Amino acid sequence: MDEDFAKWYTDIVKKAELVDYSSVKGCVILRPYAYALWENIQGALDCMFKETGHENVYMPLLIPESLLQKEKDHVEGFAPEVAWVTHGGSEKLTERLCIRPTSETLFCEHYSHVVQSYRDLPKLYNQWCSVLRWEKTTRPFLRHREFLWQEGHTIHETAEEAKAETLQMLDVYARLAEEYLAMPVVKGQKTDKEKFAGAVSTYTIECMMHDGRALQSGTSHYFGDGFAKAFEIVFTGRDNKLSYPHQTSWGLSTRVIGGIIMTHGDDSGLVLPPKIAPVQLVIIPVAMHREGVLEKARELRNTLKAAGIRVKLDDSDNSPGWKFSEYEMKGVPLRLEIGPRDIEAGACVLARRDNGEKAPASLEGIADTVKSMLDAVQAALYAKAKENLTRNTVDARTLDEAKELTKDSAKFVRAMWCGGEACEDAFKEEAGMTSRCVPFEGGGVSGACACCGKQAEKLVYWGVAY
RNA sequence: CGGGGCGUGGCGCAGUUUGGUAGCGCACUUGGUUUGGGACCAAGGGGCCGCAAGUUCGAAUCUUGUCGCCCCGACCA
Numbered sequence: 028m029d030e031d032f033a034k035w036y037t038d039i040v041k042k043a044e045l046v047d048y049s050s051v052k053g054c055v056i057l058r059p060y061a062y063a064l065w066e067n068i069q070g071a072l073d074c075m076f077k078e079t080g081h082e083n084v085y086m087p088l089l090i091p092e093s094l095l096q097k098e099k100d101h102v103e104g105f106a107p108e109v110a111w112v113t114h115g116g117s118e119k120l121t122e123r124l125c126i127r128p129t130s131e132t133l134f135c136e137h138y139s140h141v142v143q144s145y146r147d148l149p150k151l152y153n154q155w156c157s158v159l160r161w162e163k164t165t166r167p168f169l170r171h172r173e174f175l176w177q178e179g180h181t182i183h184e185t186a187e188e189a190k191a192e193t194l195q196m197l198d199v200y201a202r203l204a205e206e207y208l209a210m211p212v213v214k215g216q217k218t219d220k221e222k223f224a225g226a227v228s229t230y231t232i233e234c235m236m237h238d239g240r241a242l243q244s245g246t247s248h249y250f251g252d253g254f255a256k257a258f259e260i261v262f263t264g265r266d267n268k269l270s271y272p273h274q275t276s277w278g279l280s281t282r283v284i285g286g287i288i289m290t291h292g293d294d295s296g297l298v299l300p301p302k303i304a305p306v307q308l309v310i311i312p313v314a315m316h317r318e319g320v321l322e323k324a325r326e327l328r329n330t331l332k333a334a335g336i337r338v339k340l341d342d343s344d345n346s347p348g349w350k351f352s353e354y355e356m357k358g359v360p361l362r363l364e365i366g367p368r369d370i371e372a373g374a375c376v377l378a379r380r381d382n383g384e385k386a387p388a389s390l391e392g393i394a395d396t397v398k399s400m401l402d403a404v405q406a407a408l409y410a411k412a413k414e415n416l417t418r419n420t421v422d423a424r425t426l427d428e429a430k431e432l433t434k435d436s437a438k439f440v441r442a443m444w445c446g447g448e449a450c451e452d453a454f455k456e457e458a459g460m461t462s463r464c465v466p467f468e469g470g471g472v473s474g475a476c477a478c479c480g481k482q483a484e485k486l487v488y489w490g491v492a493y
Numbered sequence: 494c495g496g497g498g499c500g501u502g503g504c505g506c507a508g509u510u511u512g513g514u515a516g517c518g519c520a521c522u523u524g525g526u527u528u529g530g531g532a533c534c535a536a537g538g539g540g541c542c543g544c545a546a547g548u549u550c551g552a553a554u555c556u557u558g559u560c561g562c563c564c565c566g567a568c569c570a
Contacts, residue, residue, distance in 0.1 A: 033564070041504095048562070104570050128570080160570075163494080224570060246570095313529050348530035355530095366529060376529080 028294050032238045039288055040167045043297045043357050053165035053172030057281070060357065063305035065175060065281055069155065071207045071303065072177065072279065075199045081151040081179060086133040088156075089124040094132045098257040101131060104224020108160045126159040131225065131250075131276055134180040135258035138272075144263050145184050148272060149192075153179040168285030169242075169493050176280035182260070182272045186251065189273035193249040196277040197230045200245035208283060209300040209408040210234045210290050211416050212244065213439070213488055215464030220451055223276075227251040233463045233488065235416045236289035239437035241463050241490035244286050247277035285493070290412050291381075297358025298380055300408050301401040307337040308397055309354045313347050313366030324365050327375070327393065334394035336401070355380060360404045361397060381407050420488075422472045429477060429489065430458045437491040441469065443483040445476035453478050460489040 028035040040046050045061035057065065073083070089112060096102045105128045112124040127133065134152065142148060155177045162172050179196060183189040197214060204210045212232040222229035226248040234244045252271035255261070264270045291298040301307050308331060312324040324340055331338040339359075341350050347364070354362060364376040375393070378385040381404050388396050420439040423429035429440045440460065444450060454460050454477075465485050476483040 037563075050561075052562070101570095107569070162570095163568075164566095221570095311529095315528075317528090344528095346528055346530085346532055348528085348532080350531085351529095352531045364529065368529075 028237075028292070032289075035292075035294075036285075036289060037167065039292055039296055039356075045284070045288075045297075046167045051172070053162055053170070055167055055171050055173075057175070060305060061281075061284060064284055064287075064299070064303060067303040067305065068203070068207070068283065069177070072199070072203055073153075073155075075202065076153050076177075076179070079151075079195060079199065081153045081181075084152045084154050085156065086127070086130045086137070086154055088127060090127055090130075090132055092123045092125060094136060095125050097132065097135075098225050098254055101225035101254075105129065105160075108162060110159050110161050127156075128158055128160045129276075129278070130154065130156075130158075130178055131180065131254060132258075134182075134276075135254050135260060135274075138182050138255075138274075139258050139260040142182060142260055142262050142272060145265055148262065149181055149183040149188065151179075151181045151192075153177055166285075168281055168288070171281070174280050174282070176278050178276060178278045181275045182255075183274070184262075184264070184270075184272060186273045189251075189275050190249055193228075193230060193247045193275045193277070196275070197232065197245070197247040200232050200247065200277070200279055203279070204232055204234060204244055204283070204286075205409065207300065207302045208287055208290075209302075209405060209412060210244065210283075210286055211409065211413045213416075213464060213466055214468070215466040215488065217246075217464055218444075218451060218462045218487070220448055221462060223248045225250065225253060227253065231464050233439075233490070234286055234290065235412075235419060235439060235490075236286070236493065237292070237415065238289070239419045239439075239491075241437075241439065241488075241492045242282070242286045242289070243463070243492065244283050245277070245279040248275060250274040250276065289493075290415075291408050292358070295352075296356035298408065299358035299360060301360045301405045304358065304360050305337065306339045306354075306357070306359045307401055308339075308361040308363055309350075309359045310338065310340040310363045310365060311347055311350045311354075312340070312342060313364055315342060317367050319370060320365065320367060323370050327363065327365060327390070331394055331397060334398070336394065336397055361400055363397075379404055381411075423477055424473045424475075426453065426457060426478050429454070429460070433458065433460070433491075439463070440489040441466075441472055441486060442477035442489060443472050443475060444485045444487040445479055445481045445483040446485055447476075447479065447481075450476055450478035454489055458489070459491060461492055463488040463490045463492065 044058050047056040049056050109125045109128050157173050157175050159173050162170055181192050201212050201214055204212045212234055214232055217229040217231055228249045230247045231243055232245045234242045236242055252273050254274050255271040260272055261269045262272055310324050310328055312320050315321050328338050328340040360380050362378040369375045374387045374389050377388045421432045423432055423440050423442045429442055451462055465487055471486050
């Protein structure tokens with residue numbers, strides 16, 4: 028995997044039966060295992076959305092061209108990668124319809140219909156859907172043309188409320204990443220160059236992959252009242268005057284599955300965090316046609332299932348060795364072996380996917396044993412990823428220093444920035460790194476811009492992005 | 494958009510240089526023996542070689558065109 032990370036990655040997504048390619052570039056088939064993973068991520072996120080007062084809705088797939096064009100920056104940002112529907116049957120349409128690349132415009136149009144008074148605010152909506160962006164280069168999970176995501180769209184009475192919402196949802200993403208996906212994050216704000224088309228400000232969680240490169244794993248945008256003005260969304264305020272509301276949007280996609288693979292995977296395949304693994308424990312019977320083995324295995328499955336563990340019993344005819352490899356490839360966190368020897372001893376063998384440790388365990392209280400091991404695996408994965416992040420985050424006082432520090436492998440470079448786009452471009456051109464974010468946390472490295480030497484207040488995380 | 498690679502049973506590939514009845518491994522089906530790190534024996538089934546046109550007595554192989562996929566880079570919400 029360290030020799031050719033890109034090849035390792037594309038091999039894994041195929042071998043672990045996550046995806047299949049379709050006949051359209053960038054439109055990828057999510058096989059049951061990948062979809063189950065996505066459903067678990069969805070479940071965790073959706074629950075957090077509901078806890079914070081959000082409601083799910085569904086907007087149409089198609090956006091009339093005139094609607095897309097209402098907000099200038101937004102359309103400029105997305106127009107180059109929009110796909111169009113031009114015909115209905117054999118009839119040419121009077122107006123082209125775009126397949127949504129994102130749904131701000133649809134939400135805005137709807138809000139303009141349903142918001143009249145401050146009493147109608149806020150609206151805290153989310154939708155689970157797919158969007159289409161005609162990307163030139165594609166990679167499974169990391170960059171699809173069509174991809175599954177959720178997009179939250181909220182509208183508020185005041186700017187303060189909308190800003191608070193933007194940051195709250197960034198925190199929700201950070202919690203998902205760290206607590207469920209075991210991916211430590213750097214939270215921060217995007218520079219103007221990197222922010223969302225049409226946003227006042229964009230916030231991001233940036234994760235570090237095994238190879239030191241950065242993956243933008245979730246973004247949250249504050250729109251101010253720019254969209255409201257463009258779409259003529261107005262409401263009567265508490266002061267009986269007409270006002271523009273303030274909006275946010277935030278999104279997280281199946282891209283995080285790519286993040287999970289590249290954060291935790293190893294030479295034997297996937298390694299999945301227990302909290303979102305479709306199968307948390309696989310039972311592999313050994314010499315299973317012998318008297319009592321399969322019966323015991325089934326009994327164990329039922330016991331563990333009843334304890335709320337996602338368990339699979341593989342009673343197929345493949346050899347145990349084959350099954351070991353198979354479930355390692357698929358990243359199943361725990362493996363339970365049960366054979367005649369174990370049954371004799373009232374025990375089984377438990378093996379951890381993350382570190383390969385294998386040890387006998389008593390069948391007495393097996394559910395509790397498994398649960399605490401799952402917790403241990405979850406914690407170990409986070410700790411290992413955190414260690415990788417820390418080890419590969421370096422400080423640089425100058426651009427040259429940044430180049431020197433990253434010449435052998437990609438890293439996060441913390442360096443000061445004056446705020447000028449020229450210096451941002453220089454980093455890209457000379458060091459191959461883009462600004463990932465201006466972090467919320469962490470002190471300054473120095474007082475001068477690493478590029479031009481002028482006075483600088485902003486600390487920036489620079490990195491090579493996926 | 495530039496560079497490179499590749500399209501041959503489900504998967505991975507050989508065969509193409511030098512045209513002559515489409516092959517190998519895995520997977521699959523049936524029967525049997527096995528089972529603690531990708532088991533073994535036996536018998537089977539499955540492909541008009543991405544698509545189109547051309548050259549030829551004859552094309553997976555030569556020519557032209559075309560479609561698509563993968564990788565690296567550039568570009569990009």
